[in-house]
Amino acid sequence: MKRELLHTPEGVRDIYSEECERKLALENGIMSVLRTYGYHPIQTPAFEFFDIFGKEIGSTPSKDLYKFFDREGNTLVLRPDITPSIARCASKYFMDEKIPLRFCYTGNTFINNSSYQGRLKECTQSGAELIGDPSVDADAEMISLAVNLLKNAGLTDFQISIGHVDFLEGLLKAAGFDETTEEEIKDFISNKNFYAVEELVKHVSLDPDLIDLFGMLKTFMIQTSHIKEAKEKAKNYEKIYLALERLEQLDEILKLYQVDQYVSYELAMLSGLEYYTGIIFSGYTFGTGEAIVKGGRYDTLLTYFGKNAPATGFVIVVDQLMAALSRQNIEIPLANRNIWIVYNCQNQANAITIAGKLRKSGENVELMKLTKDTSREMFEAYAENFNIKDVIYCL
Numbered sequence: 001m002k003r004e005l006l007h008t009p010e011g012v013r014d015i016y017s018e019e020c021e022r023k024l025a026l027e028n029g030i031m032s033v034l035r036t037y038g039y040h041p042i043q044t045p046a047f048e049f050f051d052i053f054g055k056e057i058g059s060t061p062s063k064d065l066y067k068f069f070d071r072e073g074n075t076l077v078l079r080p081d082i083t084p085s086i087a088r089c090a091s092k093y094f095m096d097e098k099i100p101l102r103f104c105y106t107g108n109t110f111i112n113n114s115s116y117q118g119r120l121k122e123c124t125q126s127g128a129e130l131i132g133d134p135s136v137d138a139d140a141e142m143i144s145l146a147v148n149l150l151k152n153a154g155l156t157d158f159q160i161s162i163g164h165v166d167f168l169e170g171l172l173k174a175a176g177f178d179e180t181t182e183e184e185i186k187d188f189i190s191n192k193n194f195y196a197v198e199e200l201v202k203h204v205s206l207d208p209d210l211i212d213l214f215g216m217l218k219t220f221m222i223q224t225s226h227i228k229e230a231k232e233k234a235k236n237y238e239k240i241y242l243a244l245e246r247l248e249q250l251d252e253i254l255k256l257y258q259v260d261q262y263v264s265y266e267l268a269m270l271s272g273l274e275y276y277t278g279i280i281f282s283g284y285t286f287g288t289g290e291a292i293v294k295g296g297r298y299d300t301l302l303t304y305f306g307k308n309a310p311a312t313g314f315v316i317v318v319d320q321l322m323a324a325l326s327r328q329n330i331e332i333p334l335a336n337r338n339i340w341i342v343y344n345c346q347n348q349a350n351a352i353t354i355a356g357k358l359r360k361s362g363e364n365v366e367l368m369k370l371t372k373d374t375s376r377e378m379f380e381a382y383a384e385n386f387n388i389k390d391v392i393y394c395l
């Protein structure tokens with residue numbers, strides 16, 4: 001046998017035994033909370049036509065997509081993100097519906113990123129999308145839902161950082177920078193090099209209010225009092241003003257949901273996804289450098305599929321949440337452990353009858369036949385390793 005046959009490619013991994021049970025328990029927990037908020041489950045295919053994730057959509061860059069062809073010569077893509085698929089689905093099946101549509105899902109996404117720092121190329125996301133509601137109430141529902149999902153998973157120490165894409169967009173527009181300078185500034189920001197931004201801004205003659213607003217980019221965990229101050233300075237810049245006002249309104253509603261202690265505001269927040277048009281947010285905790293929550297408002301994405309509907313949503317990155325829970329020693333309660341019935345040929349009928357009764361009463365029963373290669377002692381020893389609830393011998 002070739003040893004390589006046992007290997008998986010870089011960036012993907014097997015999940016088995018208890019880890020797999022924990023992951024499924026976590027996913028089920030997330031989905032049941034999403035159901036309590038009225039979200040309808042939906043499943044879309046793991047691969048789609050290339051155009052669903054094309055450049056205009058603003059999803060993952062083409063170089064990071066897994067692309068392949070079908071027999072007809074169509075270019076297909078393993079989904080890098082599930083939101084465009086839900087947008088396609090909502091447009092296809094609910095084109096004329098005017099009331100809000102709520103969908104929830106769990107599925108795997110595939111991004112062909114560089115393998116540095118052992119990043120996973122296949123991730124499980126559980127998420128929610130709320131389509132057809134332009135209001136700040138919908139933004140607040142998303143964020144409070146994300147907080148409650150994390151709390152329900154057992155996390156206590158986490159933060160959701162919230163920003164608005166129009167704060168930076170508005171600043172860049174008001175400053176009148178050319179495209180290259182805009183890109184340069186965005187690069188500085190994504191590398192958290194705010195001094196370079198200030199240097200650059202200092203050397204052009206800008207309204208002092210705008211310079212102050214640029215200065216706010218470097219502050220993490222902005223308080224609502226800062227947002228008020230910023231609004232004063234943004235009076236002549238509508239895009240920036242409205243973004244700040246939206247954040248203020250959001251904060252009020254998050255207080256009603258009693259989740260305000262888990263959120264903070266970050267005006268320099270950027271996302272790799274270009275389809276976002278409003279509030280964006282991501283969640284962090286100890287034990288993983290990557291976001292455990294990612295989301296935001298995408299009011300124009302559905303128009304690519306012919307439906308004119310605003311929308312917002314988010315995902316919990318299940319693998320990252322699993323990693324964080326494990327590093328924080330937070331147990332994921334497992335649904336039910338197995339009972340083993342160890343039997344020999346003569347007692348097969350009896351073993352099957354007992355197993356049937358136990359299964360009816362809700363137990364998980366695994367039948368273990370004793371052969372010439374196994375012994376009662378062997379099963380006794382294994383039972384501990386496999387975290388078995390009970391062993392019944394029919395011998």
Ligand SMILES: N[C@@H](Cc1c[nH]c[nH+]1)C(=O)O
Nearest residue numbers: 081083294295296313314
């Ligand atoms: N699809 C986004 C998360 C999201 C869901 N809905 C809105 N945003 C991502 O993969 O990062």
